[in-house]
Amino acid sequence: MGIVDEVGGGVTLLKKGDRVVMPFNVACGRCINCEEGRSAFCTVVNPGFAGGAYGYVAMGPYPGGQAEYVRVPFADFNALVLPPGTEHEEDFALLADIFPTGWHGVQLSVSSNVRSPEISLYSRFWDDAQGFRPGESVVVFGAGPVGLMAAYSAIIRGASDIFVVDRVPERLQKAKEIGATPIDFSASDPVEQILKLRGGKEVDRGVDAVGYQAVTSDGKTEQPNVVLESLIRVVRPTGGLGVPGLYVPSDPGAPDSAAAKGYISFPFGKLFEKGLSLGTGQCNVKAYNRYLRDLIIAGRAKPSFVVSHNLTLDAAVEAYEKFDKRIDGYTKVLLHP
Numbered sequence: 602m603g604i605v606d607e608v609g610g611g612v613t614l615l616k617k618g619d620r621v622v623m624p625f626n627v628a629c630g631r632c633i634n635c636e637e638g639r640s641a642f643c644t645v646v647n648p649g650f651a652g653g654a655y656g657y658v659a660m661g662p663y664p665g666g667q668a669e670y671v672r673v674p675f676a677d678f679n680a681l682v683l684p685p686g687t688e689h690e691e692d693f694a695l696l697a698d699i700f701p702t703g704w705h706g707v708q709l710s711v712s713s714n715v716r717s718p719e720i721s722l723y724s725r726f727w728d729d730a731q732g733f734r735p736g737e738s739v740v741v742f743g744a745g746p747v748g749l750m751a752a753y754s755a756i757i758r759g760a761s762d763i764f765v766v767d768r769v770p771e772r773l774q775k776a777k778e779i780g781a782t783p784i785d786f787s788a789s790d791p792v793e794q795i796l797k798l799r800g801g802k803e804v805d806r807g808v809d810a811v812g813y814q815a816v817t818s819d820g821k822t823e824q825p826n827v828v829l830e831s832l833i834r835v836v837r838p839t840g841g842l843g844v845p846g847l848y849v850p851s852d853p854g855a856p857d858s859a860a861a862k863g864y865i866s867f868p869f870g871k872l873f874e875k876g877l878s879l880g881t882g883q884c885n886v887k888a889y890n891r892y893l894r895d896l897i898i899a900g901r902a903k904p905s906f907v908v909s910h911n912l913t914l915d916a917a918v919e920a921y922e923k924f925d926k927r928i929d930g931y932t933k934v935l936l937h938p
């Protein structure tokens with residue numbers, strides 16, 4: 602997020618001085634995926650890989666956004682203009698990634714198994730129009746920035762029961778503060794805890810906001826399949842799983858040789874038996890950021906509750922280390938260049 606300092610010759614919609622926020626995705630705005638609103642999978646900006654992003658390993662030649670200046674390709678398409686001034690700075694900064702990504706996690710968890718008009722007019726209307734039915738129950742694995750935003754989005758979208766699973770006390774506390782039920786997976790099996798709280802009933806939807814770096818209950822060992830496995834157990838038959846959590850095509854540091862090749866073993870037979878839907882992938886930030894901006898302006902969303910620290914760019918290295926170790930309450934850090 603920043604102020605436009607200079608515009609290139611191909612830019613017509615922006616001017617010097619505009620306050621803007623950029624999706625973490627870099628997208629061309631003209632390919633088939635961009636035209637259909639799937640800007641995370643732009644086929645142009647990063648040939649050979651589905652999509653581009655600033656400063657992230659395989660996602661193209663675009664230097665990161667944590668700097669005094671950033672060059673924005675296809676700026677008319679990518680930049681979202683914000684109201685001038687400094688109001689809502691912390692909230693708007695989260696439009697670059699985690700607020701839309703949390704929203705996307707909930708959106709991805711839509712069940713594609715109840716769309717048929719013969720089954721119910723109600724389900725057809727709500728699934729097609731909104732991708733989420735008010736009153737549905739949701740579990741979110743991971744109470745990092747993305748998981749907390751997914752839980753917050755589910756609340757805004759009218760979810761009934763919202764569970765957030767993690768083992769970091771400060772993060773579980775934030776989940777509690779927004780009205781979700783925190784589930785500490787270091788205490789016992791999170792699926793058993795949720796089923797017990799719901800009198801044996803599974804939940805309608807599940808969001809994986811952890812990804813391949815999921816750990817076992819002692820927090821010491823990576824086990825990339827543990828969250829997917831739990832979601833398949835805890836979501837009701839014909840429910841949906843949304844997976845914004847990152848899974849990578851290869852991971853040299855993975856705990857076993859299959860995971861190193863990006864292969865994850867999970868009970869596909871159970872997923873099939875239950876008729877579960879599975880939605881995955883990077884967030885199409887542009888599909889949501891305009892509307893989420895307007896929720897912020899209208900005072901109906903305040904995602905900055907997740908921000909734990911505001912720091913200068915020089916403090917970034919130390920902050921990353923602490924965030925990585927999840928110590929000293931480093932939940933979400935905003936850097937001010």
Ligand SMILES: NC(=O)c1ccc[n+]([C@@H]2O[C@H](COP(=O)([O-])OP(=O)(O)OC[C@H]3O[C@@H](n4cnc5c(N)ncnc54)[C@H](O)[C@@H]3O)[C@@H](O)[C@H]2O)c1
Nearest residue numbers: 743745746747767810811812815816845846847882883884
């Ligand atoms: N799809 C997208 O567009 C997109 C965008 C941003 C981030 N991401 C991905 O989303 C994921 C979450 O991002 P974040 O910034 O919130 O990360 P984070 O690392 O801060 O949060 C992950 C949380 O998961 C918890 N966790 C670990 N193992 C767990 C388990 N077995 N059960 C429940 N919780 C467990 C950790 O304690 C941690 O709090 C990452 O994989 C990130 O790369 C995806």
